[in-house]
Amino acid sequence: xxxxxxxxxxxxxxxxxxxxxxxxxxxxxxxxxxxxxxxxxxxxxxxxxxxxxxxxxxxxxxxxxxxxxxxxxxxxxxxxxxxxxxxxxxxxxxxxxxxxxxxxxxxxxxxxxxxxxxxxxxxxxxxxxxxxxxxxxxxxxxxxxxxxxxxxxxxxxxxxxxxxxxxxxxxxxxxxxxxxxxxxxxxxxxxxxxxxxxxxxxxxxxxxxxxxxxxxxxxxxxxxxxxxxxxxxxxxxxxxxxxxxxxxxxxxxxxxxxxxxxxxxxxxxxxxxxxxx
Amino acid sequence: xxxxxxxxxxxxxxxxxxxxxxxxxxxxxxxxxxxxxxxxxxxxxxxxxxxxxxxxxxxxxxxxxxxxxxxxxxxxxxxxxxxxxxxxxxxxxxxxxxxxxxxxxxxxxxxxxxxxxxxxxxxxxxxxxxxxxxxxxxxxxxxxxxxxxxxxxxxxxxxxxxxxxxxxxxxxxxxxxxxxxxxxxxxxxxxxxxxxxxxxxxxxxxxxxxxxxxxxxxxxxxxxxxxxxxxxxxxxxxxxxxxxxxxxxxxxxxxxxxxxxxxxxxxxxxxxxxxxxxxxxxxxxxxxxxxxxxxxxxxxxxxxxxxxxxxxxxxxxxxxxxxxxxxxxxxxxxxxxxxxxxxxxxxxxxxxxxxxxxxxxxxxxxxxxxxxxxxxxxxxxxxxxxxxxxxxxxxxxxxxxxxxxxxxxxxxxxxxxxxxxxxxxxxxxx
Numbered sequence: 041x042x043x044x045x046x047x048x049x050x051x052x053x054x055x056x057x058x059x060x061x062x063x064x065x066x067x068x069x070x071x072x073x074x075x076x077x078x079x080x081x082x083x084x085x086x087x088x089x090x091x092x093x094x095x096x097x098x099x100x101x102x103x104x105x106x107x108x109x110x111x112x113x114x115x116x117x118x119x120x121x122x123x124x125x126x127x128x129x130x131x132x133x134x135x136x137x138x139x140x141x142x143x144x145x146x147x148x149x150x151x152x153x154x155x156x157x158x159x160x161x162x163x164x165x166x167x168x169x170x171x172x173x174x175x176x177x178x179x180x181x182x183x184x185x186x187x188x189x190x191x192x193x194x195x196x197x198x199x200x201x202x203x204x205x206x207x208x209x210x211x212x213x214x215x216x217x218x219x220x221x222x223x224x225x226x227x228x229x230x231x232x233x234x235x236x237x238x239x240x241x242x243x244x245x246x247x248x249x250x251x252x253x254x255x256x257x258x259x260x261x262x263x264x265x266x267x268x269x270x271x272x273x274x275x276x277x278x279x280x281x282x283x284x285x286x287x288x289x290x291x292x293x294x295x296x297x298x299x300x301x302x303x304x305x306x307x308x309x310x311x312x313x314x315x316x317x
Numbered sequence: 318x319x320x321x322x323x324x325x326x327x328x329x330x331x332x333x334x335x336x337x338x339x340x341x342x343x344x345x346x347x348x349x350x351x352x353x354x355x356x357x358x359x360x361x362x363x364x365x366x367x368x369x370x371x372x373x374x375x376x377x378x379x380x381x382x383x384x385x386x387x388x389x390x391x392x393x394x395x396x397x398x399x400x401x402x403x404x405x406x407x408x409x410x411x412x413x414x415x416x417x418x419x420x421x422x423x424x425x426x427x428x429x430x431x432x433x434x435x436x437x438x439x440x441x442x443x444x445x446x447x448x449x450x451x452x453x454x455x456x457x458x459x460x461x462x463x464x465x466x467x468x469x470x471x472x473x474x475x476x477x478x479x480x481x482x483x484x485x486x487x488x489x490x491x492x493x494x495x496x497x498x499x500x501x502x503x504x505x506x507x508x509x510x511x512x513x514x515x516x517x518x519x520x521x522x523x524x525x526x527x528x529x530x531x532x533x534x535x536x537x538x539x540x541x542x543x544x545x546x547x548x549x550x551x552x553x554x555x556x557x558x559x560x561x562x563x564x565x566x567x568x569x570x571x572x573x574x575x576x577x578x579x580x581x582x583x584x585x586x587x588x589x590x591x592x593x594x595x596x597x598x599x600x601x602x603x604x605x606x607x608x609x610x611x612x613x614x615x616x617x618x619x620x621x622x623x624x625x626x627x628x629x630x631x632x633x634x635x636x637x638x639x640x641x642x643x644x645x646x647x648x649x650x651x652x653x654x655x656x657x658x659x660x661x662x663x664x665x666x667x668x669x670x671x672x673x674x675x676x677x678x679x680x681x682x683x684x685x686x687x688x689x690x691x692x693x694x695x696x697x698x699x700x701x702x703x704x705x706x707x708x709x710x711x712x713x714x715x716x717x718x719x720x721x722x723x724x725x726x727x728x729x730x731x732x733x734x735x736x737x738x739x740x741x742x743x744x745x746x747x
């Protein structure tokens with residue numbers, strides 16, 4: 041009985057699927073999908089490497105400090121970094137007084153309450169504060185940015201396919217639209233052509249426009265390429281400040297487990313030595 | 318239970334004698350996973366995956382309990398609380414990566430365990446109830462994993478919840494009301510997140526309870542084996558301890574090495590980038606996909622594209638649930654008296670086609686819902702149902718099995734020493 045019902049159910053599913061398949065196939069043959077401009081002109085991120093790549097990768101702290109400087113002087117005008125605190129900057133090699141000074145002199149103050157009157161107020165940031173958002177709220181951010189919302193950058197290298205190479209490619213990828221780009225895919229007002237962006241037209245104006253836009257303290261030449269690379273490295277760190285801990289613990293755990301597993305293998309062989317199986 | 322030649326528990330220490338007369342817990346352990354459980358001597362490495370599934374569940378429960386101490390199930394702060402775990406909780410990143418990758422490994426191990434059960438027909442009498450309970454565990458694990466994925470309240474969490482709970486609205490008449498009742502609202506929101514958190518915490522303990530039943534039911538007939546023939550006498554078995562505890566110990570080592578590689582060096586490889594974006598009900602991701610372990614079922618769901626008496630969406634929902642429900646009837650669909658696929662030449666061919674079919678379904682389920690993936694998943698879904706409901710019942714009648722060995726011991730000792738001497742081969746010892 042079970043098998044008869046099962047057989048009928050099976051035939052039923054096959055028939056319905058066959059019908060869907062035929063309808064889909066006819067539509068596919070009669071009306072083959074056309075490649076969209078988004079697909080045709082879109083480019084994968086450039087294969088750029090970072091010192092933090094790979095199982096042995098470590099952050100280059102000089103680079104992270106330079107990247108932080110790019111964030112501070114360029115990106116921070118529009119992009120928040122809300123999951124990162126000033127105190128975390130100690131990981132980049134800044135000393136405690138330096139971190140205190142960075143927080144105290146940050147261009148935006150922390151929303152607060154006046155202790156005398158109870159009215160809304162602001163105060164200078166402390167090392168324990170997270171980076172304040174450049175805009176009071178989403179509406180203000182959109183109003184200042186042609187109705188586009190600058191995303192928070194804390195997790196950006198984890199939250200985009202392609203990670204840091206994508207961020208780097210996006211920053212260096214602005215160009216004039218190619219002549220063969222169809223009219224409907226051309227950037228509208230307030231949009232900028234960038235083949236690394238999913239729909240080719242990005243609301244962010246090119247943020248890094250000139251070599252030397254940022255004056256690096258360590259003497260590194262601040263080319264657009266170098267600044268993009270540095271800020272991408274910095275954003276790898278903001279997305280995962282514990283990355284180095286993870287990798288070093290990983291090696292210790294792996295060595296421990298490999299030794300343990302070899303011992304377990306020997307124990308297994310030893311226990312079974314007299315039993316054929 | 319067990320075989321008459323099983324070793325008997327004899328407490329020696331006075332305290333153990335005292336305990337044995339009052340609460341014979343050591344006796345239970347001895348008879349379940351100790352020397353008191355005679356186990357076929359010829360089990361291959363596919364028999365490691367039951368204990369590995371148990372280990373994976375324990376890892377999930379331990380990391381999950383500690384994560385729950387730091388997580389906040391509130392849509393305003395859930396995403397931020399996960400980042401707090403990643404950045405400010407001591408070793409919080411380790412707990413979270415272990416829990417997220419541990420879920421993938423749980424399913425990987427479950428799928429290999431089920432593969433073993435299907436190939437060696439472990440579902441056949443007298444182990445039907447073991448199989449049925451295993452499927453209950455599988456369903457509970459799927460529900461738990463789905464709800465767990467919603468908790469970080471990222472984009473995929475939210476839209477995944479939207480899509481999957483939306484399936485219930487396809488049910489005629491009561492669908493919409495049921496959908497609203499399940500969510501506690503019209504779309505996933507704080508009420509949804511809270512109930513998912515509550516159930517995500519509850520269900521693993523329900524799973525643990527069903528696992529106890531699963532093992533209890535298994536230990537009545539005892540473990541199956543790669544030849545599929547019954548244990549005939551003491552020469553066919555070895556005590557579970559130390560023989561299979563040693564073998565499982567090695568399996569645990571390999572499992573943990575692979576888990577550690579993922580957790581420490583590729584922690585986000587199996588995840589989706591969009592889930593690092595906080596949930597936003599006004600912005601739909603370009604491609605809503607569940608975690609990899611749901612992809613084959615997701616492909617079945619999406620394979621129904623045309624209304625045919627019933628709406629296409631309802632067909633998809635019926636087929637997706639049906640693809641698992643039919644496994645409950647497997648012991649009665651496959652009536653071949655031979656258990657092991659090694660002795661079933663036709664079954665073996667169709668079985669491997671099924672394995673490839675499920676992998677193809679998985680690939681389609683992870684891709685965009687567009688051609689040609691839709692046509693491929695339609696073909697693959699047709700085969701999936703045809704395999705279990707049409708092909709398997711027919712070949713279980715028409716197939717002429719290869720001759721079976723007379724006993725497990727004959728199967729083992731009838732072979733050249735140089736072949737059977739090495740224990741490392743995962744291939745079945747015939």
